[in-house]
Amino acid sequence: MSVDIDIAGLRPDRVAVVLSPLAELGMALHALAEPGHHPRLQGWATSVTAGLDSHLADRMCEADFLWRTTFSDLFIPCAGIPGRSTLPGATLAEELDLLDKLTDEQFVDAALEFTCALPYYAHGPATLADPDVRQRALELAASRGPQQVRFTERLLNDPPRIRAWLRQFLEDCDQAFFAQTWSRLGHQLAADARHKTDLLRRRGLGEALASVSPAVTLHEAAARISVDKLASGHTATGDGGLLLIPTSLGWPHQSVLYRYGWQPVLHYPVGSPELAAPPSVEQLTLRMTALSHPVRMRICRHLARSAYTTSELAQLHGMTAPEISRHLSVLKKAGLITTRRRGRYVLHQLDVTVVARLGSDFLEGILR
Template identity: 60%
Template sequence: MSLTIDIAGLSPERIVFAPSPLAELSAALHALAEPAHHPGLHSWTTTTACALKPELADRLQEADFLWRTTRSDMLLPPNPGATLTEDLDRLDELPEEQFVMAALEISCSAQYGTARPNPLHDGAERERTRERAAARGPAQAAFVERILADPPAVRAWLRRLFEDCEQAFFGDTWQRVRFQLAADARHKAELLRHKGLAEALAAVSPALTLDTERQQIVVDKLVTGRTSATQPGDRHGITFVPTAFGWPHLLVLHAPGWKPVVHYPVNSPELPRPQALDIVQLRLEAVAHPVRMKLCRTLARGAHTTGELATAYDITAPEVSRHMAVLKKAGLLSTRRRGRYVLHHLDLTAMARLGTDFLESVLR
C-alpha cells in the first residue's frame, strides 16, 4: 500500500517548503488530545494541559474531532502564512462548501481521497454524517449540527478558539519552534535546488521516495490513494510543511479539490528512522510462527548452531535451517562462522523495536 502524488511536468518552483503556524497549532492540539501518540512530548503536554483554563479546555473538546483521530484538511494550509493570523485569514477565504467538507472529515475513512456529495445539499450524505458523529458522542453530534445549520458561525467560533489558543499557550510555543522549522524548510529547499527532488524527499522522510519512471512521489503509508500536484489554478504544486510536534505522524493532504500538502516531522537525533511497511510486515510474519518464537527464545540468550537448535527442540536440521532463513530474510538474524560451525545470532535491537515499528507504521 502507498500513496502517490503525480508530479509529471511540475517545475521545481512549484515545490515549496514552508512552516505553517496553523498546521503547527493543529499538531500541538493533536498531541494534547492524544498524548499517548507522543511520549516524547510528555512534559509539554502535561504542563500545557494543566495550565489550560477550564473554559478553553471545554471548547477544545467540542471540536477535537478536527485534530484527534485525523487532521482536518483545513488545518494544513497549502500556502502557509508567516503568522497564525495570516493562516486564519486564508482559512476565512475557503469556500463554504469546501470548509464544511473539511470540517466533517472526522475519521480515517477509506472514502477519503474520493469525491463525495456535500452534506449541505445532499440529504443522504447529511444523515450519514450525523450517524458518524453520533457514534463519537453527543458533543461531536451537537457540533456537527451547528456546522450543518450555520457554517459561517462555526467558522467564526473556530477562529476565536484558535486565537485564544495562541494567547493561552501557542504564542510562546510558536516563538520557540518557528526558527527550527524555518531552518529545516530552508535546508530542504537548498537540497532541492542543488541535489534534486530525490535527495530532498529522502531528507524529509525515509517514507518518501521519487519514482522517476512514473514521475511520482511515493509515500509509504498504510493507505492507498492518489493525487496530483499538477492541478489547474492555485492547486498547482505541492507544499511540504515541517512540524516539531508531528512525529510519528506523516500526514498527506490528498483530498479532491485540494493542493497536496505533506506535513512531516523535523529530523531529530533522538528520533528513530521509520521502517518501510514491507519490512515491518515481513518481521511480524517471521516471528508469528510458533516454532520460530521458540527458536528466538533460545537465540535471545546467545548464539547457537543449527545442530544445537535441532537437538533442543527435537526437529530436523533442515527444518531449523528453513526457519533461520525466514528470520534472516526479515533482518532479525545474522550468522558468523567459528571453524566448521555456523553460529546464529538474534538481532536483539531489531527485535526490541518490533512493537515500536508497528505502532509507528499504523500512526504514520
C-alpha cells in the same frame, strides 16, 4: 500500500518547503488530546494542560475530533485555495485569513472528515446539498458521542457560526500557549526548511524527499511520489504545486494531504526519538503473532487514531461484522486494544502505549 502523488508536469519552482504556524497549532492540539502518540512531549503537554483555564479546556474538548481522530485539512487551508499554488501565511493571523477564504462547502467537508461520510481523494456529493450525506454524517458522529453529534448538527445548520467559533478558539489557543511554543519551535523548523530548500536547488527533488523520510520515494521515470503508509490513495499536482511543511510536534505522523481538488502537501516530522524497550519474550511473541495478519495491521491503523465500533470497521474494510469481531478478539487477547461502552455503542481503540513498547518501527508505520 501507499499514497501516490502524480507530479507529471510539475515545475521546480512550484515545489516549496515552507513553515505553517496553523499546521503546527493543529499538531499541538493533537499532542494535547493524544499524549500517548507523542511520548517525548508529555512534559510539555502536562505543563500546557495545567495552565489552561477551564473555559478554554472545555472548548478544546468540544471539537477535538478535528485534531484527535484525524488531522483535519482545515489546518492547512492554503491547499484548498483555487489555483492550488497558494503558500501558507507567515503568521497565524494570515493563515486564519486563508481559512476564511475556504467556501462553506470546503469547510464543512474538511471538518467532517472524521465521519468518513465522503470519499477523500475522489469527487463526491456535496454535504450541505445532499440530504443523504448529511444524514450519514450525523449517524457516524453519533458513535462518537452526543457532544460530537451536537457540534456536527451546528456545523451543518450554521457553517458561518462554527467558522467564527473555530477562529476565535484558535486565536485564544495562540494567546494561551501556542505563541510561546511557536517562538521556540519556529527557529528549528525554519532551519530545516532552509536545508530542504537548499537540497531542492542543488540536488533536486529526489534528494530533498529522501531527507524528509525514508518512507517518501520519488519515482522519476513514472513522475510519481510514493509515501509508504498503511493506507491507499492518490492525487496529482496537475497545474498546481507541491508543499513540504515540517513539524516539530508531529512525530511520528507523516501526513499527506491528498484531498480531491486541493494542492498536495507532505507534512513531515523533524526528528525521530527512541522509544522504550520491548516487553518480555512471551508478551512479544503473543503480540507480534496477533499483528502478523495484514487485516489486523490495517485495523490497528484506524484504532490508533480513534475509537471505532465493529460495524464501522466492517464498513471501512469491506468485511462482515463477525469477521471483524474475530480479528478484534485476537488483538484484545494480546492486550493491544481497549474496549469501552458509550450508550448503545461499543468502541474499540488501540493501546498506543503498549504498541510503543513493541518498537518505534511498527508504531511509526501505523501512525505515519
